[in-house]
Amino acid sequence: MxxxxxxxxxxxxxxxxxxxxxxxxxxxxxxxxxxxxxxxxxxxxxxxxxxxxxxxxxxxxxxxxxxxxxxxxxxxxxxxxxxxxxxxxxxxxxxxxxxxxxxxxxxxxxxxxxxxxxxxxxxxxxxxxxxxxxxxxxxxxxxxxxxxxxxxxxxxxxxxxxxxxxxxxxxxxxxxxxxxxxxxxxxxxxxxxxxxxxxxxxxxxxxxxxxxxxxxxxxxxxxxxxxxxxxxxxxxxxADEGHRVAPPRPEAAGPGAADAAPGTFLLDVPERPRERRGRVDLHLPEAEGPRPAVLLVHGGPVSPEQRPTPRDSATLLGYARYLAGLGVVGATVDHRLHGLEDYPRAAADVAAAVELVRADPRVDGDRVALWFLSAGGLLSADWLAAPPLWLRAVALSYPVLAPPPSWRAVDPAFRPVAAVGAASPPLVLIRAGREHKVFATAVEAFLAAAGKAGAEVEVIDAPLARHAFETLDHTPDTRAAVVRAARAVVDGLLRAEG
Known part of the structure; x- marks a missing residue:
């Protein structure tokens, strides 16, 4: 009994x-x-x-x-x-x-x-x-x-x-x-x-x-x-029933992902000169004069003991190097989203990183984009609701745009679904076809709100991709999605010159 x-x-x-x-x-x-x-x-x-x-x-x-x-x-x-x-x-x-x-x-x-x-x-x-x-x-x-x-x-x-x-x-x-x-x-x-x-x-x-x-x-x-x-x-x-979760094996994570080796980015990109400034890294292009910049904002929560930290992960290193190869400064930040209650602190870290990047003499401070990944997407809310003039684009990869009901420790201010509007800058959104249902539902609600408000959104679909596909799915459609999104962001920054 x-x-x-x-x-x-x-x-x-x-x-x-x-x-x-x-x-x-x-x-x-x-x-x-x-x-x-x-x-x-x-x-x-x-x-x-x-x-x-x-x-x-x-x-x-x-x-x-x-x-x-x-x-x-x-x-x-x-x-x-x-x-x-x-x-x-x-x-x-x-x-x-x-x-x-x-x-x-x-x-x-x-x-x-x-x-x-x-x-x-x-x-x-x-x-x-x-x-x-x-x-x-x-x-x-x-x-x-x-x-x-x-x-x-x-x-x-x-x-x-x-x-x-x-x-x-x-x-x-x-x-x-x-x-x-x-x-x-x-x-x-x-x-x-x-x-x-x-x-x-x-x-x-x-x-x-x-x-x-x-x-x-x-x-x-x-x-x-x-x-x-x-x-x-x-x-x-x-009776000991229940589904068992297997340890992660990124090298065999899904259809077409046999080449997704641990610690690699889905694109083959060379290293670029990198400078570390506190929580921020700058990956520099081979170009003269102040250049536009893209600040990459990771998801989480991330343990403060995690090594490598997000900016040294294959994903953020790969994105930043690829953007630098396209002629812009690829910036990364280790913000302190260590728990769901930490969004205000993480938002302050991102705002400080933006100011540091814009103040660098190699950066054109009037041409900056923000790129949010995963649960970092909730940090886009303020930038969407009241974008400064220098914010030329916001990119979102498999984003969390409204916290699930179980994430009740998240401050109510972080609701991009409610923040997007006509004033929002041009948006580029990578939508994972195999996204977790609760996140996918929020993305659809976000797109509906953006459409109703008349916001400019370019949706890039990766039909076979899962959440965090840079880690799990190295497939032709995920590679194509990253290339297309990066070029859309960079093209928008370069068009804004002058």
């Missing part, structure tokens, strides 16, 4: 698990929804209630289980006390299930995964109301009646549960683990595979035979929108 210990997310309580728990018990499982201190159904708690209090609540539930196999399930914030309890009962917890939850590690606080602008008052964070729940996750599948129930039964979250750091002696992945992903919020197996292949190094831990993934086609609260399907997924997780 298996025991499921169920820990809910912020503002909610053990009540949310009622229908899911009934189905698990009908299947023969022992089920213990945890009533956390200070939350609905739980013991009274004041501002002193912290994450450690909730870890102790979960430990009591684990210790009370009669079944030999204990599966801990953490929804959203609930993964923090779940991991704390699993770390303290390594021989008792057989599996941890991340239910539409983040990936905290030792020293991480839950506040980093809350919507941007989350504020406390008198030691508590007030629960959302109505459609504001959508800032905490996708509302897909929730009826108006259920949303009203959330409003009525929600309780303020003690601030210290969100600010107190998680403390772990071992790795969160020291035991069998299952991620149950609610795809309506943008999370899914394809996204996990993308992060493992191209994201920060910490995601490599997900490419393990001990880690499996299951999908639910619903929103962020599956215990309320799809309790039967959730119960089935939890039973499957306990």
């Amino acid at each position: 298996t025991a499921f210990v169920l820990v809910s997310g912020p503002f909610t309580g053990a009540w949310v698990w009622r229908e899911t728990a009934e189905r698990l018990r009908a299947a023969g499982a022992e089920v213990r929804p945890v009533a956390l201190t200070g939350m609905p159904d739980g013991p009274a708690g004041g501002p002193e209630t912290g994450l450690g209090t909730h870890v102790a609540d979960v430990l009591r539930a684990v210790d009370a289980c009669a079944a030999p196999e204990v599966v801990l399930v953490g929804h959203d914030y609930g993964i923090h006390p779940v991991l704390g309890a699993a770390d303290r009962r390594p021989g008792r917890v057989a599996r941890v299930v991340y239910l539409d939850a983040g990936m905290p590690g030792d020293g991480d606080a839950a506040l980093a995964l809350t919507p941007a602008g989350t504020r406390a008052r008198d030691g508590f964070v007030a629960p959302p109301q109505g459609v504001e729940w959508g800032r905490w996750g996708s509302l897909e599948g929730l009826s108006p009646e259920v949303l009203d129930l959330l409003d009525r039964r929600a309780a303020p979250q003690p601030e210290r549960t969100l600010t107190e750091p998680l403390r772990l002696a071992g790795s969160p992945f020291d035991r069998p683990t299952t991620g149950v992903l609610c795809t309506a919020g943008g999370a899914g197996i394809a996204m996990v595979e993308l992060l493992v292949a191209t994201g920060p190094p910490e995601y490599r831990a997900l490419a393990s035979p001990r880690v499996g993934f299951l999908e639910l086609p619903t929103g962020h609260w599956p215990m309320l929108s799809a309790p039967e399907a959730l119960a089935g997924a939890l039973l499957g997780a306990a």
Whole structure:
């Protein structure tokens, strides 16, 4: 027999698990929804209630289980006390299930995964109301009646549960683990595979035979929108079902990609003279006089320990060298997008890099373009909404143009879909034909908004390309897309001369 210990997310309580728990018990499982201190159904708690209090609540539930196999399930914030309890009962917890939850590690606080602008008052964070729940996750599948129930039964979250750091002696992945992903919020197996292949190094831990993934086609609260399907997924997780993500192998990443060797760019470009100026590198052309410049803005989030850093990666080196070969200055910047909450800091880094590039005597400061890649695309919002006169073009490669619902820590200011308009500079957009659905949907919304506003957009399609195709897909259509986009940007800069 298996025991499921169920820990809910912020503002909610053990009540949310009622229908899911009934189905698990009908299947023969022992089920213990945890009533956390200070939350609905739980013991009274004041501002002193912290994450450690909730870890102790979960430990009591684990210790009370009669079944030999204990599966801990953490929804959203609930993964923090779940991991704390699993770390303290390594021989008792057989599996941890991340239910539409983040990936905290030792020293991480839950506040980093809350919507941007989350504020406390008198030691508590007030629960959302109505459609504001959508800032905490996708509302897909929730009826108006259920949303009203959330409003009525929600309780303020003690601030210290969100600010107190998680403390772990071992790795969160020291035991069998299952991620149950609610795809309506943008999370899914394809996204996990993308992060493992191209994201920060910490995601490599997900490419393990001990880690499996299951999908639910619903929103962020599956215990309320799809309790039967959730119960089935939890039973499957306990039985070690789930998709396994393979370690990244760029050299064999897809159709036609046999020549995509690790550490290479998809075009064969020679090195160019390079100068390093703080966070910025300048790749210089063989040309006299001040030249136009293109600043390349990488995606992320990127771990601050990642080596090589983005500007020394094959992708940015390749783009910058290729642009320098076309007669313009190819500039790169290592901005500090280390977490989803870091977009304001990254935006400041990009703005400082722009000023540094424009001030260089070898650069024509009146002819500059910005080229955003992947999640760096969100940083284009300000430049699209109020472009300076010297900004002659904006290029976007497989861009993220609106954050998925699960990226709730992103500041609301970074919404290119809402920023694009008639004042936007000429746009060049490389659209990957095999893009992740949530990103592709945002691209289509962006193009619709641009068309309605009368913005000038050149769309370059790479039908067989995936997100981050410079790493994954070295194919004729990706090479052609990069060449065409670069020439469109450079031609626009050269036409602007004088």
